[in-house]
Amino acid sequence: KKELLTKGKEIIEREVQLFVLEEEIQKVKQQEAKLLEKLKQKKKSHKGSNSSTSHEEVGSLNLDEYYQPTPRRIVREPKVIESRIDLPSFHGKEDVDAYLDWEMKVEQIFTCHKVWEERKVPLTTLAFQGQAMYWWTTLVRERQLHNDPPIEYWNDLRSAMRRRHIPSYYSRELMDKLQRLQQKNMSVEEYRQKMELYLMRAGIREEERLPIARFLSGINFDIRDRVELLPYRDLDDLVQLCIRVEQQNLRKIYFKKDKTHSSSYVKKDYKREDQFSKYDSSKNFAKV
Template sequence: MRKQKRRSKSSYSQYSSPNESLNVGDHYQPLSRRTIKPRESKVDLPQFFGKDDVEAYLDWEMKVEKLFAFHKVSEERKVSLATLSFQGHGMYWWTSLEKKRRLHNDPSIQYWNDLRSALRRRHIPSYYGRELMNKLQRLQQKDMTIEQYRQQMELYMMRACIREKEATTVARFLSGLNLEIRDQVELLPYKDLNDLVQLCVRVEQQILRKSSSKRESSHSRSLKKDYMEEEKSFEKKIISEPSKELAKNKDKNKDKDIITPLSSTKTTDIKCFKCLGRGHVASQCPTKKVVILRGHDTYSSQEETTTTYSSERELLMLRRILHNQPSGTLSQRENIFHTRCNVLNNVCSLIVDSGSWCNCCSTRLVNKLSLITMSHPQPYHLQWLNKDGDIVINQVKVNFSIGKYEDQALCDIVPMEACHILLGRPWQFKKKTIHNGFTNEITFTRKEKKFVIYPLSPQQVVED
């Protein structure tokens, strides 16, 4: 018992005063600590396919260097990480480069600067710097915005490694601006390039607002004009319909009044004020049907009014002679070949006449459809029924179709009113046409296909 107590006291004395044992320091040994190395972060580099695109390579190189700087990648790892991102042709190029260096007993590439110089020799041509300088000197804003223009200029300067004073850069930026922006910005104060760019953006926005307001105003004016024209045309229709009926009734009454007192006189004394003939009045004139042109390429046959025409309208007289057909007959005996064709989705009248030595197209059709004309190689003088004539100086190529038949004809531009297109001997000679004098049909072959074109009836011709 005594021994145990002594031991306990001694043990208590040992552990009760730890400071004494530490002060002595004979039996104290510090604990050994493990040295933990910092873990290297995972770096995901963009893939490089080795295409012959200078801009794509320079963008890849810039991104890789930024990632190396951000992750603090050591020089020993840069080459291995960069080569792991090679794909496709880039990977093939890298493997072939390593084999060549081994064959020539050259040391392997271990540093990023050496790999970058090899890549630049492979993907950047020797003339790239001169080409960048030429692009920078010729850079103009044109259709680009101010922000796009500035970014393009800064990209060229960065690629060409140009370091210049800010005043030189400001002058370069001003010289490429559009005139309407440059003239306003030069009068405003600015400190540096950033102030100049902000002023240019404000001026650009102001110009865009003005142009948009002008467009809106012009569009609203055009809508108002269209609306007013529609209203006027509608009012004219409403007014003209009853006035026409009244005028017809008055003409009938006048004709009755005129005929009754003259019934006792001789018929040779009666004179027509339309055709200046004798033996009938204006309401009984046999040449009372005439083709009158209306808008939108539509034609109609109406009774001619009592108004007289001036001497300048010789074409209307020609049109009467060509279109004056006996009514109520289906025979083609006195009918030249008339038909209808399509020109740019517009229905037009067409005549085939072997008596014409050239193909003709009316000036009305050319102006209406805005066809492209060309100068005539041999201008000539055209004589009509009157003494005056016209000089034909222009030609036009007209694409027309008759049903499934499509063709193109070179026509002289002539001020005629009988039809829109007149096909003469050149077209008949080229197509080797056969004309049936009884049925008035035209037959020819084209691309081993037989085409038969039927004429319009005399009634249809008068209606046109």
């Protein structure tokens, strides 16, 4: 009995599916007939056209267009065209500060122009001249002889150049300069720039209170004694206060010099007048 029931259900489901399919086929035929009628009307309105196609072909084409899925929109990314990049030339002289300035400038240009990693080494080596060009040629030949991989990335080239141009004792010497740094005859702004340069070259990153203490320890006493009594928020605020005190001190010195100069000038004039009066009195006495 169960088998008969399942078979009966299957037969009923098949009949329902056939019925649904027949309805869909009729709907498609109706749509096709409507499309054919529209095409006939268009042909009548455009009698002057020379194109002639059969109703079946046109109907099938229009049906294909009717059931065609919507095309996907292809978004084409614009091609990135790199502009011409001219790096500053490098001659390979034994000057650590000059090399570090050149390296910093090159990295700024790479960041600004968004240079690809594959182009950095060729662009950099094109900027080599003189001793630097000879060193690079020798390095490439030595790596080929020893079957070492070529230098293809900027970090590897920078490491090789630093081994060449920066001595091993440079960081220790830089720290000594930083510890002994004093303002002396420099202006406040010059002193601050030199301190920041040493910190950057040494790769030191300190908390905000440490650079302030370092700055105050090396500034001149006449400025520090007055600034320590004033409130400030950070290093920039402290530097501005020091500059104001420095300008006040310069004005005082200039005022004192101007005052001494004017007083000396008055004394000279007084001496001259005294001499002239004595000379006139001697003349009058001779006449008498």
